[in-house]
Amino acid sequence: MSIELTLPDEQVLKLESPLTVADAVGAIGEGLRRRAIAARLDGKLMDLHTALTENGRFEVLTDRDEDSLAVLRHSTAHLMAWAVKELFPGARFAFGPDVENGFYYDILADAPFTPDDLTTIEQKMKELARTKVPFTKRSMGRDEAVALFSEQGQNFKAEHIGDLPEDEEIFLYNVGEFTDLCGGPHVQNTSIIKAFKLMSVAGAYWKGDEKREQLQRIYGTSWFKAKDLTAHLEMLAEAEKRDHRKLGQKLELFGIKEEAGSGLVFWYPKGAVLREQVENHWKAEHRKRDYQLVVSPHIFRGELWQTSGHLDYYADDMYTFEQDDQLYVVKPMNCPGHILIFQSDLKSYRDLPLRYAELGTVYRYERSGTLHGLLRVRGFTQDDAHIFCTPDQLVDEVEKLITFSKELQETFGFVEFKAELSVRDSQNTDKYIGSDEEWAEAEQALRVALDRVGLEVERMEGEAVFYGPKIDIKLKDALGRLWQTTTIQFDFNLGRRFNVQYVDADGQHKHPYIIHRALLGSIERFIAILTENFAGEFPLWLAPVQVAILPVSAPYRDYGQKVYETLRNAGIRVELNERDEKVGAKIRNAELQKIPYMLVVGSREMEESSISVRSHKNGDEGSSPIDDFVKRVLDEIAAKS
RNA sequence: GCCGACGUAGCUCAGAGGUAGAGCAGCUGAUUCGUAAUCAGCAGGUCCGCGGUUCGAAUCCGCGCGUCGGCUCCA
Structure with missing residues (x-):
């Protein structure tokens, strides 16, 4: 039987089977065979020793392809698991995938790993890698595989086989003494794994479920060349130098005081200047775009949060107190306030679109382990706005928002953005508020607006909040890192709960569409991003001292x-x-x-x-x-x- | 919240059961200087907090608070 492979240059290669991927690569060129890491057949990654049985578009990956790095890192994870198994025979292995810049492996060990253990494991890995052991793959029946892993005490692997789809073939990979449940692909042998480093160890839950076992996750990084590893470590050192928490201290910008409470920021005089500049610019740009600036109180009566639904969903995450037998809530959002302002008189369709903006400081009880400098705090100032509009104003308003977001951030020196369109989980529409028509219309409006602006967008299935679809925009900073800033969210919920209405041209009372949005995200977070982006060397207009x-x-x-x-x-x-x-x-x-x-x-x-x-x-x-x-x-x- | 590490002067950090240390910053004095650190002196501490073990605890143990790395969460 012969196999036809279409190469990237459209050349068709005819080969006689049986043959492996490596044979096919060798047929293209011997030099390529030496440099090949893996191959892709019709987009599907395969390793070199896999048998080729089908025709298709064939692409060889060398150490210059991004996807090869993923293969290398995944293989490094297996190598590490082998080393851990050698050193800690009782270890039980969970998941060990490649991730951005590296890999991790989740392991249940008798005792938590120490930094010294990491050094030992790394040494062992180097030792094992040098033996040039091949990665080998085999297929196995389900029951047989479950029995094998159970017998070895690898209960996570055995459990996971049960969670895999019925029709999925079970593959095992071997490297030395380590056998893993894994679809691959992997590098041919361990000699390619040279430039790696174990970075840290942290707790992680089995299957991401905090009710399940907590495992030890060892993070590592891996590269084809030593100089790539060095460059990566230098980038991390550079990022550390730019850490806004350190610069905030050195440049006397802000501080978080243990005695005042965690997650609560004190802005020192110089940091306050930064804020002032950002806020002044923000206000001026909003006025230019026909926003009305409003101010709402910091505490509202509990009933209002009952109406909004927040008290039911988020009671544990809100700061509340009682006065005169009356429950008050320190606001975790500005929306109810803006709705009350909207409802202060009867609105006409002629008033729409109506845009209320506020630098509204909100407080949320965030779990202690999640706090992080200015990036995750308990008190922060949203650059918030709510847009009330009619259905036919929808697309224009969203388009304006996206453009505004870009323009605002561009002033601060950011030029590259990525958008995510989060829609509801189509398999599970019950948990969402709003009709199918509303969701369809809103998603369409978001999509058309994104198209008009020409922003690259990724669709995120099932990532929408329960009350409506949203667009998130991320900026890319000077180190190439992405930070989420803008969020533009539809809200089918609050309008109903508060019975927000306007009188249309036909005299009918109707619900306006409500769009909730923040462009910079929060002032605290944005200043952290600015600080890291500029490494504290702020442009003149922002510099605390010029x-x-x-x-x-x-x-x-x-x-x-x-x-x-x-x-x-x-x-x-x-x-x-x-x-x-x-x-x-x-x-x-x-x-x-x-x-x-x-x-x-x-x-x-x-x-x-x-x-x-x-x-x-x-x-x-x-x-x-x-x-x-x-x-x-x-x-x-x-x-x- | 969970796992692990850490918490010593304003800051950065050393010290490890027996009188608490350095550099920078601060204060005082001398110096009056030309593009990335002038010199000298002085002062500065509940060694995160509370309990326990001990003749004696910053040091060992427990609990709490906080920070860091992750996980989970993020209206």
Whole structure:
């Protein structure tokens, strides 16, 4: 029998079976055979020793393909499991997949792994890898496989076989003494696994269920080349340097105080300036787009949260207290407030679309283990808005929102975005509020709007919240990391619960569509993202201190004071360093604080009524008349660049 | 919330049953200096909190709080 393989260049390769994938790769070229990691037949990944039995589009993966990395990492996970089995014979293995940048394996061990254990395991892996042991695959009957794993005490594997679809073939992979339930593919042998490192160990639940066993998850990273591993570790070191929690401390931006409670942020003067700039810009941009800014109280009576449904769903996650036998709730959302404002008078279709925006500070009791710097807190300020509109205004409004989101974030220097469209789980529509028509219409509106803006979008089946479909937009930062900021959510629930209405042209009372949205997400979170993106080197318009004036020595302080006043009166955020230090030390301090401009003033400058400019970006830039410098700075601030 | 690690001066960290240490920052004084750290002195601590073991606990044990890495969760 012959097999026809269509190669990426459309060439058709005819081969006689029986043959393996490796044979086919060898037929294309011997050099390729040596470099091949795996192959793809009609999009399906297979390893090299698999028998080829069907025709199809055939693609060879070498160590240059992204997908090969996944294969390598998955194989590294197996190698690690083997090493663990050697060192800890009682270990029971759960899942061990590849993940972004690496892999993990969930293991139930007699005792938790220590950092020393990781070192030992890593050494063992290196030792085992050098023996150049092959990965081999075989098929096995279900009952036989369950019996095999049960007999070995591998109850997680045995359990998982029972969870696999009836018609799925069961495969086992062997590497050395380790046998795993696994579909593959894997690298040919362990000699390819060279550049890896075990990173950390953490708890993880079996099958992600917090009611099930908690396992030890060992994370590792793996690469084809040592220099890729080094580059990855350097990237992690760079990310650590940019950690907003560290920079927040060093640059005196904010702090979280144990004595005040976790997840609650104190904004120091410099951080408060950052916030102020972000918020001012945000407000101005909303006014430009016909939003009305509103302010709602921080606490509402409990009944309101009964009406909204939050008290039923989230009672344990809300801060509540009683006063005069009356339950009050510290608001975890702004929506009910905006609805009350909407209902303050009878609304006409002529009033729509109506856009209420508020930088609304909300409080939610987040579980202690989830808190993380400014990224996950218990008190935060949503850049919230609610849009009330008619059905035929829907698409336009959503399109405006997406465009607004992009424009707003672009000002902060972000240029790349990814969108996710979350829709309901079509298998399980009962748990969602709203009719099929509403869901269809809303999803259509979101989709059309996304198309119009031309944003890349991924459909997320079953990821919608119970009350409506949503679009989430993620930005990509300077290190290529994605951060979710914008969320645009339909709400079929609150309008009904509060009976929100407007009078249409035909005199009928109707429910408006309600869209809930945040563009930056929360101010706290967004400032964390900004801090990490810029590594604390904020653009001039955001910089807490824009200019530092550094007199060379005491006799020039008065002149420095004059320059200070000129800049301050021009609206520039400026600091005068009057300390009794050498100018080198003053520069060092200003550089460490990442202040964009430093002005050195001494005798020369005093005589010429000038200043010497040093920028954080370029270093010494030479002298300049004061007025020229003021203009330059004001222009740069205005450009928000 | 769960698993693990950690918590010492404002910050970064050393110390490990027997009087609590360094650097930076702070204060005082000297110095008056030209593009990333001038010198000297002084001060600074419930060693996260509460219990326990011990003649004696920052150190060992228990509980609590907090931080970190994950898991789970995220209206």
